[in-house]
Amino acid sequence: MRWRMGALLLILPLAVNAQERARLFPPQDLGLIETPDREEWQKPDLIMDKLKIADGSSVGEVGAGGGWFTIRLARRVGPNGVVHAEDIQQPMVELMGRHLARENLPWVKALLGTPTDPRLPPKLDVVLIAFGYREMDEPERPKDIVTLFANAARSLAPQGCFGVVDFLPGSGGPGPDPGERVAPEEVIATARAAGLNFLARETIRPFVYLLVFGKETSRCASAP
Numbered sequence: 001m002r003w004r005m006g007a008l009l010l011i012l013p014l015a016v017n018a019q020e021r022a023r024l025f026p027p028q029d030l031g032l033i034e035t036p037d038r039e040e041w042q043k044p045d046l047i048m049d050k051l052k053i054a055d056g057s058s059v060g061e062v063g064a065g066g067g068w069f070t071i072r073l074a075r076r077v078g079p080n081g082v083v084h085a086e087d088i089q090q091p092m093v094e095l096m097g098r099h100l101a102r103e104n105l106p107w108v109k110a111l112l113g114t115p116t117d118p119r120l121p122p123k124l125d126v127v128l129i130a131f132g133y134r135e136m137d138e139p140e141r142p143k144d145i146v147t148l149f150a151n152a153a154r155s156l157a158p159q160g161c162f163g164v165v166d167f168l169p170g171s172g173g174p175g176p177d178p179g180e181r182v183a184p185e186e187v188i189a190t191a192r193a194a195g196l197n198f199l200a201r202e203t204i205r206p207f208v209y210l211l212v213f214g215k216e217t218s219r220c221a222s223a224p
Helices: 018-022 027-032 038-042 044-050 068-077 090-103 142-153 184-193
Strands: 058-062 082-087 108-112 124-130 156-167 197-204 208-214
Touching: 038 044, 044 068, 044 156, 044 197, 044 208, 058 068, 058 142, 068 082, 068 090, 068 108, 068 124, 082 090, 090 108, 124 142, 142 156, 142 184, 156 184, 184 197, 184 208
Parallel strands: 058 082, 058 124, 082 108, 124 156
Antiparallel strands: 156 208, 197 208
């Protein structure tokens, strides 16, 4: 069965056709991907270090789904920070809200976006898209993902960092089939079309890469 990262899928909740619905990871199946070893291979702490997310940071997560990464972002920024966790599936937003309430993380704001606008607030320190690019990229509407990136980028503070995490091309480990993985060059081209500068590429071994974008004034311009 084709693997889908449900926490990062985007879709308009009230106006989707049957084909688009088939692309969605059902919220009730999130347990299939939120496995005990996910922390080990995804390495969220390392990703947050690379994006310089710290206590008091303001973060926008695009395609947060059930909130697996959201919870880790919230623990990193603490009550002095804020996480705006967006998805465009209403059931995912509701499920995420329940998870956040159970974890007692009131500084996380779950919000409903659209396929072209995550509706994030301005002056964020970081915007993050993790494992969601392929689901956001509609072949029938190739400009939508550029618009999405551009709208998300407008929410960045001048020194902010824009991170995209996805699976390394090839096979092995968790994730989609090799032919369905996103080449880093494709993500870089989209981000540049949206007006972002490409700042760094990091390999998060063994299965993941991180691309870092921002403005010329981004503090991630010198990302290690």
